[in-house]
Amino acid sequence: MANNLYSDAYDWTNQCVKCGYCLPACPTYESMGVESASPRGRINLVKMAAEGKIDFQKDLAEPIDLCLGCRACETACPVGVPYGHILEAAKEAIENSPSTIQKNKMNKIKKLALVHLFPYPKRMNRIGSAVQFYQKTGLSKLIRSLNVLQKVSPALAHLEQALPAIETSSKRIRTGTIMPAKGETKLKVAFFAGCIMDSMMSRINRLTIELLTLAGCEVILPENQNCCGALHSHQGETKQAKALAKRNIQAFMQSDADVIVNNAGGCGASLLEYGHLLADDHEWAGAARAFSEKSKDISQILHQLGPLPFTEEWQGIVSYQDSCHLRNVQKVQKEPRLLLQSIPGVSYVEMEGFDRCCASGGIYNLLHFDESMKILDEKMKNLKDTKATTVVTVNPGCQMQMSIGIQREGAANQIKSMHLVEILAKACGLD
């Protein structure tokens, strides 16, 4: 059973001194109130499974599945237990262990999407176009008014409502394109478009590129790039994650960009960990490390090159919800805040619990709808206390989750959820 990765994970679990410092940071421990939903509990269960005291499928799978993967525990841990790595190794081991119980149906849907959808940009684009068609034709309005989705799956219904309006594909910037800087070229960057971002949120991608050129970047959109593989690693599909990583490394290392920029916290974290993912692969380890070192979040670059040439005033209070992977893995916390505060007219109010996961967690909100909503509803109370009219995130999942939360509160007329790039672009007169 214990393959190499898993035996590494066993050593990592032994680093845990069970001090419990991670407990207050964990959203699922707070919402579920049992030790098995805490980081300390999960780490210990992984250890117990490795020692053969409990069964991977029967005992370990569920507690691990209920983890958001937000990695707030890792930031809180005084001894630096690499929880994220333990989690992924555990998922892989569970995935590969002989099944003693029937895997549920959601698992099949999940697999289908992971194996046949996200890795293929063309397929993702087709979905994007389909959704756009669906929104354009008014079909969505009809479906909403009939409330069918709600009956089929409340999780999907929520997601459908939170989907942003999708741009026509003619506006989408094609890979292979090089966009010159406006004015002096300060930096050459290669843009990582991402799979969901590229298909469903191409508008944000377009605005990202425009902002970058405005700030003095020459932007390259390397061809043959694909999904970052985050969802795959998170679901224990390590092999596929590695294959995707290699394709990306190849695609990007050919460009002579100084930096690889992304605009989705989750993808960014995954790019940053290619070095770790391929550490044992002699052929790729070096390139993977170099790739990870070059990878940066959009807020870091815009802040570094700033101030941005703002042309419009913003009205109202703005608050910021950290994306966990941006905050806890990439350790980017101040740049998005400074950028927001630099927008003329913005009054910035910090929200209580801003560092707490919104429970979007990749596709956690689909897989564990009730648990996710419990955590989200708590967050919405904090958001309301700020009296903000705009809540900003740097990750598509978080942004949609915020929209879902706002709708659940019936506050769609008072609060809007935006990506950092959208609000900055608006204030710069782009759009």
Add this chain to the structure above:
Amino acid sequence: MEKEALDDLRQVIPDDRMFLDLAERYCYSYDASFGEYLPEIVIQPKNAKEISEVIKLANTHKIPVYPRGSGTSLSGGPLPVKGGMVLDMTLLRDKLIIDRENMLAIVSPGVITANIHKKAEEAGLFYPPDPSSSNVATIGGNLLENSSGPKGLKYGTTKEYVIGMEVVTPTGEIIRTGGKTVKNVTGYDLTRLIVGSEGTLGIVTEAIIRLIPKPQSKQTFVAHFNHLIDSGHAITSILSSGILPSALELMDNACIRAVESYRPSGLPLQAEAILIIEIDGHPLAIEEEINKCADICTAEGASYVKIAETEEERQTIWSARKSVSPAITQMGPTKISEDATVPRSQIPAMMERLNTIREKYGLNLVVFGHAGDGNLHPNIITDKRNITEMKKVELAVSEIFEAAIELGGTLSGEHGIGTLKSPYMEMELGITGVNMMKKIKEAWDPNNILNPGKIFPDKGQTRVVLVT
């Protein structure tokens, strides 16, 4: 678990707060110390009435009951060493009332201690006991371990603040001890008896704790010493000069080195000791006192003294002290953390003894702690998979306790006896002393239901066994 007992328990506790599956039980099989014991069942009660009924059933069916807060005990306090039932108290957290007029807080046992600190401060008040686990540990756990931290020197430990409790007895009755008055001499002081009893004499379901006015301000300084013995003299001189710092912390050379290699911050690698001293009170008074302390340190041979001028500088000084624990865990996977305590005049002598022990066994032993009250934390860093070394650790631990007691000190300043120090109880209290305590336990808990296997050694057990 027998079916009959289980059926009875089901009448009292709903299924979603009762856990029988293996994964869940393993999650309550540990604390922050050593050892792993699998309970047969885990129950999450919500109020005193449920607990009372559960305890009565436990007496009927002779099931051991192990109360548990956040499981941060360093001495094995909540470990279910005889199987049975873990009673997870963390759902009892609905009450946290600050009574400003009477300067009290009324709290449920599962409330996290840091929340009490926060709420008290919001009301301009102060709850001094500050274990470094306060963001995680429950007030219930603090009470039963009689926890404290750096502020113990000036403000005392948890027991100085608890004045009343609601308790479920080991036979399942609900009683009240003490009350809301600071003065209370009615009968035996059961409150004090239960506080620090490590969950062996009752289950606390509510506590009334005393608050004091929040000190107006504080100042901090750090002093480096090239000779450990000088730092010891500095401590005694400061305390005998009539100044009572709110914290007086010590780090030895091994700690300094560990912290520097973990998170370099310019600590003096050659120094044998660092003292961190904090004074709180009226701004004018502390200004004078802090300067006087600094002068004393210089006079006693400090090579460097720095008074923090900004909050940032203050944080920098403290961050070195706070990095000690994480820093030393980088030195090896197993950390045996002791808290032998000596009268403060004996600190230099104790440090000498620890040095001898370190050399005799060739162990990785570092010392830090709350020097102001003589509460030292000798920590041995090792790897429990190294059996030969672990055997040496067992001997070294015994010698540490012997040293503490010979110097007029005690086995534990704040972490409790639990499973780890029970073999040494007679060494400190004598046979009669231990028997007196056992009689109390037997009178309260005739069926030995509540937290059996703690504090008192098993027959023939003479020293700690870390590996077998």
